[in-house]
Amino acid sequence: MPGLLQSILFHQCMWIVLGPLCTTSMPWPHIVIDPLGNFCQCLFFLVSWIADLKEQWLIAGLAQSVCLKCITVTTDFGKPHTCEKRLGQSILESLKQIQCWYPMADTWQFFLKSKEVGLSGVEDLCWEGLVVDICDVLCVDVLH
Ligand SMILES: [Zn+2]
Secondary structure, three states: OHHHHHHHHHHHHHHHHHHHHOOOOOOOOEEEEOOOOOEEEEOOOOOOEEEOHHHHHHHHOEOOOOOOOEOOOHHHOOOOOOOOEOOHHHHHHHHHHHHHHOOOOOHHHHHHHHHHOOEOOOOOOOOOOOOOOHHHHEEEOOOO
16 A cells, blocks of 8 residues: 555656646647747657656556556567557556446555556556657666
8 A cells, every 4th residue: 555655646746747748739839048048939748758667667557567568468478469559548548447437446446456457556647638648758767
């Protein structure tokens, strides 16, 4: 339970940071001042989130040992075919499906049900609403 609460706290804190980037359509331009004092219009996008593998699972809301890039399962390891690409939207849809099936579930019950489908148990992910796919922007930290 402490690990789950720590993950929930991480997503709540990161939502404060990422919230301004969340839009339902294209981001609005912001006016910023460059080093020469000129006013410039800028669009802010999340293009890359560098993290080690354990952090990537935390960010994506996936259980450990689940692939971040595809939906393969451990029994498919070593098979020659490629698996379907994992999408951030499919992670969100899985969460919504569990919420729909178990609307009265408490935090621990939700955690147990989400583990069954390869999720971490965090109901509200900090990147929900971003215009990018979280599975595309997560990058491996090569220093780890
Ligand atoms: Zn994979």
